[in-house]
Amino acid sequence: KAGVTQTPRYLIKTRGQQVTLSCSPISGHRSVSWYQQTPGQGLQFLFEYFSETQRNKGNFPGRFSGRQFSNSRSEMNVSTLELGDSALYLCASSPPFLAGQETQYFGPGTRLLVL
């Protein structure tokens, strides 16, 4: 079974631009979560989508948005990029789970550098 895939793997943008990242979950997984990882900050939760609906949202500004398609693929968009948005963006998908026992499977991430 193919793992979670993310495209592109690396991206360089300049301040003020916008960017769209893509994530394809493992087949059969309907939940997709997005995280931002910066050095020393661990994984900061952005949002989670389930069946095309945003189910949870972290504490990020409105410049960060996402969506999920009917095939469970997800995209996240960052508008008006700032230098501080430089990070590794990780996508994770989850299989149907027992209540309260979620295990997430991560993609390799998209490394975004904002200049």
Added chain:
Amino acid sequence: DQQVKQNSPSLSVQEGRISILNCDYTNSMFDYFLWYKKYPAEGPTFLISISSIKDKNEDGRFTVFLNKSAKHLSLHIVPSQPGDSAVYFCAASASNYQLIWGAGTKLIIKP
């Protein structure tokens, strides 16, 4: 406020010895805990989990211990191997399913 804390940014252990990684949490509603391992330029991979109804879960060289009264969990790796050098994240969830992550501990296994 950090609900899941990994207070040691890094840990260095001799190959063959025991590695103990610690994680503290503040939310008493957390009932499921996971450990992930992350190599550079890769996404985290699931390592081991434990439900709050247990106090220990073992998988090969990896054992996770949960002390609910102290709101503390730990990951033991015995014996430590060079391939265990990575960043280890603990994460916790309550009934709303959203995982809350610690900042990670970088484990370095010395030959």
